[in-house]
Amino acid sequence: MKITAAVMSEVGKPLTIQQIDLAEPKANEVLVKIKATGVCHSDLNALEDATTPTPTVLGHEGAGVVEAVGPNVTCVKPGDKVALSWVPYCGTCEFCVTGAVHLCESAFGPMFDGTLLDGTTRMSQDGETIYHSSLLSTFAEYAVVPEMSCVKIPDEMPLAQASLIGCGVATGYSAAVNAAGVTPGSTVAVFGIGGVGVNAIQGARIAGASKIIACDVKAENLEIAKKFGATHTINVAEENAEEVLCSLTGGFGVQFAIDCSGNTRATESAWKGTRKGGTVVVVGAFNPEKTINLPAGGFHRLGKVLKGSFYGDAQPFRDFPIIANLYLNGKYNLDDLVLERIPLEDINKAFDGFHDSCCVNVGRSVVEFD
Template identity: 80%
Template sequence: MKMNAAVMTEIGEPLSIQQVELSEPKANEVLVKIKATGVCHSDLNSLNDPTTPTPTILGHEGAGIVEAVGANVTNVKVGDKVALSWVPYCGTCEFCVTGEVHLCESAFGPMFEGTLLDGTTRLSQNGERVYHNSLLSTFAEYSVVPEMSCIKLPDEMPLAQASLIGCGVATGYGAAVNAAGVTPGSTVAIFGIGGVGVNAIQGARIAGASKIIACDVKPANLDIAKQFGATHTINSSEVDVEAALKELTNGVGVHFAIDCSGHTVATESAWKSTRKGGTVVVVGAFNPEKTLNIPAGGFHRVGKVLKGSFYGNAKPFRDFPIIAQMYLDGKFKLDDLVLDRIALENINQAFDSFHDCNCVNVGRAVIEFNN
């Protein structure tokens, strides 16, 4: 079929709205009519990444309606509302069979090559290959995706909100609930209050934390953090964050610290601000040229855990429907994460906003399709 899509033609250049061809899904694939897709900062990273193959269709936060299914597909049927996961998993490797599906490596080779799981693409233009992004390419009217990327949602779930579940929402919520394992009555510090951080706050709130302390350098983000469940805020550019966190926890430090900032300095502060026996979870991606330094003296005596968390340790087929139902029950805030609703033709405006240091970054501009 022919469809409109926002095509990345050159590294770092604005996307171009063009008509491309999309072929039918294969046996283990699903054709989804995209109804909404968030514009994530990771899309900007891909746009500026010299390893991104071109031409490609970006976009990895999407939701829509199942239009057709391959012969072997059993998880969804035509007409289902689905949220899309950009990390499908194989179900048979060492990590999958032990329940750690977020660590499955099956998607990453094809992801870096710009293909689907079988190493080929369903996208073309004038007979030439067009590449996929994160096996989804949601900046288009339709998408062919792996079956394991399609998670059925309740019929009453609005799709603009649903589109956000598959990346920042699941990552932040999962960092608190899955990776950290926040417990009722515990104290939690969240470093970096962006699109992931506010959802880590929500996860900690839902898990029953007694104190949720948001740490950031932007006053506006700290104000927004309170709307999502933060009980206290710390502007880490104005005060000694470690001392402030100790003061809020009777001098012993927080039970859990979740770093969503991507800065090693924040992780080092998180470590020093966590009590003995506490847990530090790192969600943000570090600059590989940086070094993480934590005190070696007495390391064995403090009993702390430092761990990385990819995709919030999410199990999409379990976690996505839980988040959707909590939203429908009024327990999880998604409406406030939809910062703007735009047409595909205005996608470059959303990318431009990432360069505005005053722009609110705790949600997404969402592209909505009237296809």
């Protein structure tokens, strides 16, 4: 079938709107009519990454309606509303069978190669291959995706808000609820108040934390954090975060710290501002050339946990519906994460916003179809 898509033809160049061909879904694949897709900073990373195969259709935060299913598909049927997960899992490997589906490696080879799980693509133009992004490629009217990327959501769920669940929302929420295991009445610090950080705040609020302390360098982001549940804020460019964290917690430090910043210095600060027996969860991606420096003296007596968390330890088929129902029950704020709604033709404007240091980055521009 012919579809309209935003195609990345060259690294670092604007996307171009093109007509391309999309093949039918094969076994264990689903054809989804994309209704909405968020434009994430990770899409910019892919656009500027020389290892991204081209031409490719980017986009990994999407929601839509199932149009057709390939052989063996059992999780969804035509007409179902779905939120898409960019990390499908096999269900049979060492990690999956023990419940750690977020650590399944089945998707990453194909993901880096720009294919679907079977190593082939479904998109082309004049007989030439067009590659997939994150096994989804949601910057298009339709997408063929793995069945394990399709999570059914309630019919009443608005799809602009649903499109954001599959990446930053699930990562932040799950970092608090799953990876950290925030407990009722506890104290939590969140470093890096962007699209992931505000959802870590929401996860901590839903888990029942008594104090949620937002830490960032941007005063605007800290003010926004209050809308999502932050009870206190620390501007780390002006204050010593660990000292303030201790002062807000009777001198002990917080019980949980979640670092969404991708900055190793923030992780070090989070560690120092966490009490004995506390937990520090890192979901931000570090520059691989950086190192984390933690004090060695008395390390064994602190009883602290430092944990890296991919995707917030999310289990999409469990967590996506939970988040959707929390939203529908008025307990989760997705509305304020939709910063603007744009047509596909304006997608490059959303990318331009990432280069504007004054632009609000707590949320997403959402491309809506129809």
